[in-house]
Amino acid sequence: MAQKSSSSDSTALRDETVLRRVRQLGSARGGLREWQLQRKTAVALIPLGLYFVASMVRLATSDRVTAAQWLGSPVPAMLTIIFVVTLMAHAVAGLRSVLLDYVHTRARLVVADLLVRGAAMVLGWASVLAVLKLFLAR
Amino acid sequence: MERPLSPFMFPAWYRFQIGSALSILHRLTGIALAIGSILLAWWLVAVAAGGDIFAATHAFLASPIGVLLLLAWSAAFFYHLCNGVRHLAWDAGRGFELRNANRSSYAVLAATVVLTILAWLTVWLI
Numbered sequence: 001m002a003q004k005s006s007s008s009d010s011t012a013l014r015d016e017t018v019l020r021r022v023r024q025l026g027s028a029r030g031g032l033r034e035w036q037l038q039r040k041t042a043v044a045l046i047p048l049g050l051y052f053v054a055s056m057v058r059l060a061t062s063d064r065v066t067a068a069q070w071l072g073s074p075v076p077a078m079l080t081i082i083f084v085v086t087l088m089a090h091a092v093a094g095l096r097s098v099l100l101d102y103v104h105t106r107a108r109l110v111v112a113d114l115l116v117r118g119a120a121m122v123l124g125w126a127s128v129l130a131v132l133k134l135f136l137a138r
Numbered sequence: 139m140e141r142p143l144s145p146f147m148f149p150a151w152y153r154f155q156i157g158s159a160l161s162i163l164h165r166l167t168g169i170a171l172a173i174g175s176i177l178l179a180w181w182l183v184a185v186a187a188g189g190d191i192f193a194a195t196h197a198f199l200a201s202p203i204g205v206l207l208l209l210a211w212s213a214a215f216f217y218h219l220c221n222g223v224r225h226l227a228w229d230a231g232r233g234f235e236l237r238n239a240n241r242s243s244y245a246v247l248a249a250t251v252v253l254t255i256l257a258w259l260t261v262w263l264i
Binding site for chain 1: 165168169171172175176178179182183185186187188192196199208212215219222223225226229257260261264
């Protein structure tokens with residue numbers, strides 16, 4: 001049987017074409033995408049996390065005006081929003097992988113999953129709105 | 139005899155190994171950081187809201203409990219960051235040999251301590 005040759009066939013975990021082939025054979029559902037999301041957000045969080053923590057180190061003892069000015073200026077506002085959204089996506093992926101390992105009842109897993117996603121939504125949107133408010137009020 | 143169940147195999151059933159200890163610590167710090175993100179969102183909202191909410195938040199963060207939480211949070215952050223970089227290297231197929239894995243384990247611990255101390259020195263010196 002002639003096999004379509006692809007340069008990425010050797011790395012099955014990274015290839016969408018191979019994934020589709022796997023799907024017909026068995027249980028390859030959303031896992032790969034989530035695995036990739038976890039890694040991609042992890043890579044993004046290295047510079048974003050260091051930037052945010054370095055900034056927090058300076059703001060730790062500051063008053064509200066200083067903090068509001070920093071969060072309201074364009075670059076910190078944008079990077080903080082990107083940081084929080086990426087953080088929430090990474091946290092959901094990570095917590096889900098913990099839940100999938102230790103919660104064995106389908107109903108409990110669904111409930112825990114919804115709670116984690118809901119909490120991430122609320123925290124993420126609250127943070128984004130807070131930063132937007134400071135940015136728009138400057 | 140009770141059948142041993144994961145995740146409670148360690149330390150009663152498995153002997154201590156630096157790799158497995160750091161592995162579960164990666165998860166624990168990940169969970170702690172996810173919980174810590176509540177404080178992060180709260181602080182952002184408090185800065186935006188101002189007034190009494192910010193004053194109360196600021197007072198809490200400056201209190202001994204608040205400082206202890208921030209210290210734990212920063213240590214967890216630096217650990218998860220350093221060990222996360224190691225995980226990404228493993229995903230790329232590098233550093234799997236036992237000798238290298240053990241070495242990088244201690245490197246991760248050392249980097250965590252150094253980065254945490256540096257961060258807090260910066261807080262106190264500025």
